[in-house]
Every structure is written in C-alpha cells, then in structure tokens.
Amino acid sequence: MEFTRRDLLAGGAALAAGTVLGGPAVAAAKKSWFAGTAVDNNVTWKRTNFDAIDPAWRRQIVKYYSPEPAGTVVVDTMHHFLYLIVENQTAVRYGVGVGKEGFKWYGRANVARKALWPRWTPPPEMHERKPGLPQYIEGGAPDNPLGPRALYLYRDGADTGYRFHGTLEPWSIGTDASSGCIRMFNEDVIDLYQRCPIGTAVQVLPHIADNAPKKG
Amino acid sequence: MTLRMHSLRALAFGAAALALAGCSTTSLEPPVPDVTNAPAAGFANMQPGSEEDFILNVGRRTYFAEGSAALDSVAKTTIDNQIAWLKKYPRWFVKLQGFADDPGGDAAMNELSRKRAEAVMNYMIAGGIDANRLWAKGYGKERVVRDCTDAACRVQNRRVISNLREEKDGAA
Numbered sequence: 111m112e113f114t115r116r117d118l119l120a121g122g123a124a125l126a127a128g129t130v131l132g133g134p135a136v137a138a139a140k141k142s143w144f145a146g147t148a149v150d151n152n153v154t155w156k157r158t159n160f161d162a163i164d165p166a167w168r169r170q171i172v173k174y175y176s177p178e179p180a181g182t183v184v185v186d187t188m189h190h191f192l193y194l195i196v197e198n199q200t201a202v203r204y205g206v207g208v209g210k211e212g213f214k215w216y217g218r219a220n221v222a223r224k225a226l227w228p229r230w231t232p233p234p235e236m237h238e239r240k241p242g243l244p245q246y247i248e249g250g251a252p253d254n255p256l257g258p259r260a261l262y263l264y265r266d267g268a269d270t271g272y273r274f275h276g277t278l279e280p281w282s283i284g285t286d287a288s289s290g291c292i293r294m295f296n297e298d299v300i301d302l303y304q305r306c307p308i309g310t311a312v313q314v315l316p317h318i319a320d321n322a323p324k325k326g
Numbered sequence: 327m328t329l330r331m332h333s334l335r336a337l338a339f340g341a342a343a344l345a346l347a348g349c350s351t352t353s354l355e356p357p358v359p360d361v362t363n364a365p366a367a368g369f370a371n372m373q374p375g376s377e378e379d380f381i382l383n384v385g386r387r388t389y390f391a392e393g394s395a396a397l398d399s400v401a402k403t404t405i406d407n408q409i410a411w412l413k414k415y416p417r418w419f420v421k422l423q424g425f426a427d428d429p430g431g432d433a434a435m436n437e438l439s440r441k442r443a444e445a446v447m448n449y450m451i452a453g454g455i456d457a458n459r460l461w462a463k464g465y466g467k468e469r470v471v472r473d474c475t476d477a478a479c480r481v482q483n484r485r486v487i488s489n490l491r492e493e494k495d496g497a498a
Binding site: 173179181182203303304309310311 | 360361362363364365366369378381382385387389400403404407471472476477478479480481482484
C-alpha cells in the first residue's frame with residue numbers, strides 16, 4: 111500500500127516538474143491491478159493493488175449470524191463471499207471469484223490437504239474447452255493460475271476436485287469468471303492457508319442458479 | 327430500488343432493535359445494522375496498530391498437530407507475522423493462551439496446552455520480542471471452540487491465542 115502511494119506521489123512530482131511522465135502515465139499507474147512485488151517461499155509474485163479493488167471484496171471482519179460453529183468456512187458463491195467464522199458471531203469475509211461452472215453440488219466438505227505454490231494440472235474437461243493446454247504448469251510459474259496456495263476440499267475421504275486457490279486475475283474477484291473453483295486474491299489465500307488447519311469444516315451454500323443436488 | 331428499500335428496512339430494524347434494548351446514544355452516527363455482513367464492532371474504522379488491525383491483518387491463532395506442542399512451518403509463519411507486527415507496535419503486551427483437545431486426561435491436557443503456549447512465547451523471544459512483554463498460560467480443555475469429537479472440531483481447539491494486552495497482568 112505504501113509502495114502505491116509513493117508511486118503516485120512520485121508520478122505527481124514528475125508531472126509537476128514537467129518531465130516525460132505525463133498525465134496518461136499517471137492515470138495508467140492509478141489503474142494498475144498490481145502494486146510492486148513480494149517474495150514468498152522463494153517465489154517472487156505481484157502484489158494486488160487494493161486501491162483498484164472495490165472495498166466490498168477486500169478482506170474484512172463482519173457480523174455473521176449462523177448456526178455454524180466457529181472455525182467453519184462458509185462459501186456463498188452467489189454473493190461471491192467466503193466466510194471463516196471466528197468468535198462472537200463474527201467472521202473473516204473474503205471476496206472470491208467463482209468458475210462459470212460454479213459448484214456442482216452444495217453441502218459439506220473439509221480441508222484435507224493444503225499446498226504452497228501448487229503445481230496446476232488442468233482437468234480433462236478443461237482440455238476439452240481449451241485445446242492446447244499443457245499437461246501441467248509448475249508451481250510458482252508466472253502463468254500458474256492457482257497462485258501461492260491451494261486448499262483441497264474432500265468429502266467422505268474423496269477429493270471433490272474443488273479447491274480454494276489464488277489468481278492471476280485480481281479483477282475477476284467478485285465475478286463468475288472463466289474456469290476454476292474458488293479463486294481469491296493471492297494475499298487472501300495466503301491468509302486463509304494460515305487460518306485453516308487440516309480438517310477445517312467447509313459448508314458450501316446452495317447456488318440457486320446451479321440447481322445443484324445436495325451431497326454430504 | 328429494491329436494494330435501497332432493503333437497506334432502509336435494515337436501518338429501521340437496527341434502530342428499532344437499539345430502542346428495544348434500551349440503549350441510548352449521544353452519537354449522531356447512524357447505528358450499524360445488527361445483521362450479517364455489517365462491519366463487526368470496532369472494524370468499521372480500523373486503525374493501523376490497533377487490536378482490530380492485528381486480528382484482521384495478522385491473525386491471533388496458531389494451530390498444532392495432535393498431541394504435539396511443536397511448531398510446524400505454518401505455525402512459524404503465523405508467529406513470524408505476529409513478531410513483525412509486535413516490533414512495529416511496541417506498546418502491546420501479549421498473553422499467550424494455550425489450549426488442548428487431544429487424547430489424554432485433564433492433567434495431560436493442562437500440561438500440553440501450557441507447553442504450546444510456551445513454545446509460541448519462546449519462539450517470539452528468539453525472534454527478538456522482549457520477554458517482559460510476554461506471558462503464557464495453559465487452559466487445558468477449557469473454552470473449546472467446537473465441542474464434538476470430529477476432527478473438524480478438535481483441530482480448532484488445538485491452538486494458542488496471542489491475546490493483546492495494554493499492560494502486563496497476571497490475571498486470567
């Protein structure tokens with residue numbers, strides 16, 4: 111955040127001094143979806159410019175009234191929110207992006223596995239939709255759509271195929287976009303990874319548009 | 327239009343709830359509606375260096391594997407983040423509260439929860455936090471977050487909470 115402000119200030123100063131950095135350049139800097147880089151487990155990645163993000167999608171602590179006990183993750187794909195229930199009827203709320211496919215089911219699962227900079231293996235249906243995809247993309251590669259973390263959802267001991275993961279496209283948070291499961295800002299999936307021990311209960315709310323069958 | 331009606335109703339409901347509760351306020355700010363998705367108390371206007379900042383941007387909880395007080399890489403990352411924040415905001419003291427929900431009797435749980443709290447405290451001291459700012463206590467199986475025998479419940483209870491305090495006190 112500080113980086114961004116300094117950038118803008120520098121841009122403003124340059125403008126005042128009448129250098130080659132003109133108005134359009136400053137405007138472009140304001141609109142950038144990224145703000146500098148950070149290093150995580152030896153991988154350099156681009157930080158999200160949260161000044162360019164609708165405040166509704168930023169991580170925040172909200173009131174949350176639910177019969178679910180603390181420690182549960184609730185996914186509301188319809189409204190593009192993921193809640194981690196904490197104490198005193200509050201939750202950490204994250205904005206999420208949802209694959210166009212949505213969730214094909216609703217009900218309960220748990221976080222059975224977590225990974226740092228996971229390798230991405232496109233599922234068969236994705237190869238059908240986008241012919242020419244590689245068999246896999248190494249973790250930490252700049253074009254790996256999972257980003258810095260993945261949390262794998264299992265039900266009754268079996269992989270549901272669904273994950274919470276990061277994104278290369280911060281503008282897709284808050285939308286039903288492209289493919290994939292539940293995508294979060296990279297900063298947020300790093301945060302969620304820290305807050306969810308293996309075994310964490312997950313409840314996926316029905317997504318009315320899906321007509322999804324209930325499972326689990 | 328529907329949305330505006332909805333928020334007006336929510337506001338009216340919030341005001342009515344406040345009146346019913348017999349609360350009086352001299353503030354001219356509209357009451358925050360007491361509904362899901364409203365900002366939690368203290369978070370609407372969060373300041374850097376506040377307890378709310380710590381809860382939202384750092385996180386208070388460190389988790390442990392069954393029967394263990396060892397810090398794994400995830401736990402160390404959480405505490406590293408806490409250490410960085412505590413160095414930036416040296417006015418805070420921290421009470422480390424350990425909990426357990428593991429196989430074993432009450433005495434074993436008390437011991438394990440104390441060891442967990444001390445593990446976090448020692449890691450903070452090794453990371454450069456003044457030992458005088460920290461103290462640790464084990465609570466055994468008290469104050470469970472989720473009370474059931476499923477893994478989903480028990481993992482939540484195997485934790486240390488880094489509880490910010492404005493002064494050092496010995497009380498629970």
